[in-house]
Amino acid sequence: MTGAPLDPADPEPEQPHKFAADRFKNAGLSLSGLWAYYYGIGGTADEFDLDGYLNGLTTLDQTQMALVDTALEELHDEGRGGPASGRRGST
Amino acid sequence: MTDTQPSQHIGSPPNGLRQYYEGVDLTDFVVHLQDLLVENADIREFLQDLADMTAMKLTTEGNTIACGVTVIRQKQPVAVADSDAFARTLDKVQNSFGDGPCLTALRTSLVVHVPDVVNERRWPRYMQAAAATRVGSILALPMRLGGTGDAVVNLYSTRPNGFFQENIAVAERLTATGSKALHLALKIAQLQDARQHLTAALESRATINTAVGIIMAQNRCSQDTAFQVLVKASNHRNVKLRAVAAAVIAGVSGDQEFRTAFED
Structure with missing residues (x-):
């Protein structure tokens, strides 16, 4: 697991949402799938705010951004695919 | 897209076929698709039955029609179901070229008709490969799935001018009915996925x-x-x-x- 720029000593990426947005796009995940996972690891932003964040329209605080990054990372590790790809187990 | 207008190429049906196609009954087709939904069949099984039944309904004596279904999965076309090896081969060849009548139908959401493979000028690379098989004519019908997915029904006749007004109309009815059922199946699958994720x-x-x-x-x-x-x-x-x-x-x-x- 890399990603999540939490340590204040880490150089802050200029546009953290862009990094997350690119990963989200490339992963082929559904927004609701990402939101459910992010909510499951303690995220507090709603799906609307998450959508806004990924599109650069709203910002999230540092903890929430770190949780979005963690969700993307863990979903990537699980190899969970995109929407409408049939019925399959999700864990 | 002018190249998807088939009207001027449509031939006449052989004697007696007009009546046959006008009498094709879709009740058993609808019932079967509903049964699959109720039985919770997976999407692939659903599409396989759709391909088999579509080919069976359209095939007449002297005009064998094969059916394949291609869907877009992670931005790539994938042949997921077919009524026989003939349809499977043609679908796979087309997907390997990344272009052809069925993929054009998929991208434009318009019905694409190739009345005679030998005289077709569009998609030259695919037509060259297709002409080496027994295929005479091709009809591709996009499925309307309301944003839940992208799919196309590919029909192949062994004779040139194997598709004409009457059986194109039946093919369109079959595809429209199949699309509605598939749309529902995909929605159910998405809801089940979402529920699992939320739990x-x-x-x-x-x-x-x-x-x-x-x-x-x-x-x-x-x-x-x-x-x-x-x-x-x-x-x-x-x-x-x-x-x-x-x-x-x-x-x-x-x-x-x-x-x-x-x-x-």
Whole structure:
């Protein structure tokens, strides 16, 4: 697991949402799938705010951004695919 | 797209066929698709039956019609179902070229008709490969799935001018009915997926919030700080956040169940 720029000593990426947005796009995940996972690891932003964040329209605080990054990372590790790809187990 | 207008090429049906196609009854087709939905069949099985039944309904004496279904999966066309090896081969050849009548139908959402493969000037590379098989004419009908997915029904006749007004109309009715049923099947699958994800999320969130509470009490810190402690531990150890949280809880309660979850 890399990603999540939490340590204040880490150089802050200029546009953290862009990094997350690119990963989200490339992963082929559904927004609701990402939101459910992010909510499951303690995220507090709603799906609307998450959508806004990924599109650069709203910002999230540092903890929430770190949780979005963690969700993307863990979903990537699980190899969970995109929407409408049939019925399959999700864990 | 002018190149998808088939009207001027449509031939006449052989004697007697007009009546046959006007009398084609779709009741059993509809009932069968509904049964598949009720039985909770998977999408591939559903499409396989759709291909088989479409080919059967359209085939007449002297005009054998094969059917394949191609869907877009992770931005790539994939042949997922077919009535026979003939349709499978033609679908795969087309997908390997990345262009052809069926993929054009998929991209433009318009019906594409190739009355005679030998005289077709569009998609030259695919037509050259197709002409080497027994295919005489091709009809591709996009499925309307309301944004839940992209799919196309590919029909292949062994004779030139194997598709004409009457059987094109039947093919369109079959595809429209199949599309509605597939749309419903995809919606059900999406809802089941979403439900599974939410159930998993609720279970996981309870674990993580408990761990955050423990860290707050132990470190006398804010909720945000406790989350950051968890995220950092997860990153550094390359372990899922939920597993780190379970380990924190186990450390306090000695709960074997949480330990097991962590060791997984």
